[in-house]
Every structure is written in C-alpha cells, then in structure tokens.
Amino acid sequence: GLSIAAERERTDVWLTDRSVDALAVARANLTGIGRAATRVRIVEGSWFEALPGELRGMVDVLVANPPYVADGDELDATVRDWEPVGALYAGPDGLDDLRVIVAGAPGWLRPGGALVLEIDPRQAEAVSTMAGDEGFVDVTVHRDLSGRDRAVVARR
Known part of the structure; x- marks a missing residue:
C-alpha cells in the first residue's frame, strides 16, 4: 500500500490489518515515502470492518495480500519462522480470507473498480470462479517473475 501511495500522486490509500504489530511496521515505514505519507490512513481491523462507511461504492482499486496458505500445507522455514501464523494460514483450502474479500469487495468498489488479490x-481457478460468481468481469490471472500464477485481477 505504501508503494502505491508513493508511486501514484493524488491517490488516497487506506491500509487495514488486524495485527497491531503489522500496523506498527507500516507506520514506521511511512517516513520512507515522504509527502505521500499524508495520503495514507492506517487503521486496525479485519478487511472491510475498519473502513469508514463513506468509502462504500467509492474505491477505485482494492488490493489485498491476505493469508492464503491451506492449514495443512508445509512452509519453508524462512517463511514459517518469519511471519505470524495469522498472516499465513486461511482454513483447510487457504481460501477463507479470499472468500470474505471477494464477497465484500463489490460493496466498496465503484463501478469499473478493480480488485487485485x-x-x-x-488457487487461481477457484478465486477466478469466486470473482465471476460475485459479478466481477474481466477476471485475469497474472504470473509472478517465476512464471507462477500469483495474482487475480477483476473488475466490478
């Protein structure tokens, strides 16, 4: 979120997280983006619950990096020992948080707004299907630098 604020002038950014520690890191990193920091709001809460109601239907782009690891999946120690468990695991199929976000996003996005996950x-196929079922259009999957499906982008 901070990178988006730094790169996109005239863009207001709202960062939400349920982890007080993650929010403290985000606040500490604000100094690194200069004047753009004045356009960033950092609030505690799970996904949409922390956002003010007046943003409903007004958001241009919603970007989320939610927990998406299935409960039984083994992780490399460099990931497992660095990140809090709550930032990684999301139910038996790893889709619990993604379901909440995809279902809730249409109420926050303006018409034509984008969801980036x-x-x-x-999970590419399952998340793409979820997005389509929620009325999103132009659902596309984007690959990371290793050529692996890594993000789903959908328009309202």
Whole structure:
C-alpha cells in the first residue's frame, strides 16, 4: 500500500490489518515515502470492518495480500519462522480470507473498480470462479517473475 501511495500522486490509500504489530511496521515505514505519507490512513481491523462507511461504492482499486496458505500445507522455514501464523494460514483450502474479500469487495468498489488479490498458484481457478460468481468481469490471472500464477485481477 505504501508503494502505491508513493508511486501514484493524488491517490488516497487506506491500509487495514488486524495485527497491531503489522500496523506498527507500516507506520514506521511511512517516513520512507515522504509527502505521500499524508495520503495514507492506517487503521486496525479485519478487511472491510475498519473502513469508514463513506468509502462504500467509492474505491477505485482494492488490493489485498491476505493469508492464503491451506492449514495443512508445509512452509519453508524462512517463511514459517518469519511471519505470524495469522498472516499465513486461511482454513483447510487457504481460501477463507479470499472468500470474505471477494464477497465484500463489490460493496466498496465503484463501478469499473478493480480488485487485485495475491494468491497461491493453486488457487487461481477457484478465486477466478469466486470473482465471476460475485459479478466481477474481466477476471485475469497474472504470473509472478517465476512464471507462477500469483495474482487475480477483476473488475466490478
């Protein structure tokens, strides 16, 4: 979110997280983006619950990097030992948080607005289907630098 604020002038950015520690890191990193920091709001809460109601139907782009690891998946120690468990695991199929975001996003996005989600490569089809079922159009999957499906982008 901070990179978006730094790169996109005239863009207001709202960052939400349920982790107080993650929010503290985001606040500390604000100094690195200069004047753009004045356009960033950092609020505690799970996904949409922290956002003010007046943003409903007004958001141009909603970007999320939610937990998306399935509960039983093994992770490399460099990931497992660095990130809090709550930032990684999202239910038996890893889709719990993605379901909440995809279902809630239409109420926050303006017509034509975009939803951008980071995913596990194995979830591309399921998340794309979810987005279509929620009325999103132009659903596309984008690959990371390793050539693996890594993000789903959909328009309202």
